[in-house]
Amino acid sequence: MTTLIESNEHKSLREAVAAFAKTHPHTLNAEDNKRLWQEAAKLGYIGVNLPEAHGGGGAGITELALVLEELGAAGNPLLMMIVSPAICGTVIARFGTEEQKRDWLPSLADGTRLMAFGITEPDAGSNSHRITTTARRDAATGDWILTGRKVFVSGVDIADATLIVGRTEDARTGKLKPCLFIVPRDAEGFERRPIDMELNAVERQFELTLDDVRLPADALVGDEDAGLLQLFAGLNPERVMTAAFGIGMGRYALSRALDYARERTVWKTPIGAHQAIAHPLAQAHIELELARLMMQKAAHLYDAGDDIGAGEAANMAKYAAGEACVKAVDQAVHTLGGNGLTREYGLGRLITASRVARIAPVSREMILNYVSHQTLGLPKSY
The missing domain is CATH 1.20.140.10 (Butyryl-CoA Dehydrogenase, subunit A, domain 3)
Structure with missing residues (x-):
């Protein structure tokens, strides 16, 4: 399947990914899935949208979507491509500090680390304005303290960290505004529980509990007021x-x-x-x-x-x-x-x-x- 609006480079990328995907069996277990992820990353496919300066391909979501489509067309969709390079990688590349970019982007691009994304909550559903996971500042240390719950978070068990959407209080208005925090997998008070799904997928879904999870000031991604x-x-x-x-x-x-x-x-x-x-x-x-x-x-x-x-x-x-x-x-x-x-x-x-x-x-x-x-x-x- 080709389209008239694709450049020759895009057509070549599509053909290369399709050929690569067809050489792999269907990823019906975690080990196959991990192997496919690592091999795709070595070829530059996983981080194709991330900046070249930080180990990526320097392209965009156009190219990353093309890669995911062709993997799926061969029966090998990689769900975590939606989460790790597309959501988390993009947010860090656009708004992260230089230290966050140096720390995370190269490893997200080469497949050695994964990041999950947590936004959905049991009582919020599609209404993101009702998110109740809150982040408050410890005045004495400058640390952030996160409290709340998340559901339907993909791949937390294989991710090195989760990008959590919390809410902080606006000092001027008193209203809560969304902010993003990098929460390491082994952070104290950060607990996960698998959700029993009838969905037959390698990537599992989890419910998360954040019980006064203490994070350093630099865990905040971007500007506290950008919302x-x-x-x-x-x-x-x-x-x-x-x-x-x-x-x-x-x-x-x-x-x-x-x-x-x-x-x-x-x-x-x-x-x-x-x-x-x-x-x-x-x-x-x-x-x-x-x-x-x-x-x-x-x-x-x-x-x-x-x-x-x-x-x-x-x-x-x-x-x-x-x-x-x-x-x-x-x-x-x-x-x-x-x-x-x-x-x-x-x-x-x-x-x-x-x-x-x-x-x-x-x-x-x-x-x-x-x-x-x-x-x-x-x-x-x-």
């Missing part, structure tokens, strides 16, 4: 990368269905000759291509520094990709019939996984709210 600006510097790439995750998964499911439809013969012709099979697969292909175009638009806007434009496009891309992914997976399973639910073909596990692109990191309903209010100018109901 939402820094937060959305990470959330827009997250949406673009989730779109890439969904598109790659959808492409993988579609390719398995096409192979089957070409070969499976009932009566005298392959089942792919029947329009009842062919047309839904063609529709799935069209919708995946349309979602990719919006994803590329969002990535280009973000890389060009248009945060506002990227916000709208990234939400639309994530919505389109989530819908296209679910439809592609469902149609692939239906094409294979009973075989679609066997382990041999590996599609049944995608029925649950494809829903991730719809509900995370933000639900499709909240995206529709965003477009209704921000794009169409309609009033809010909340």
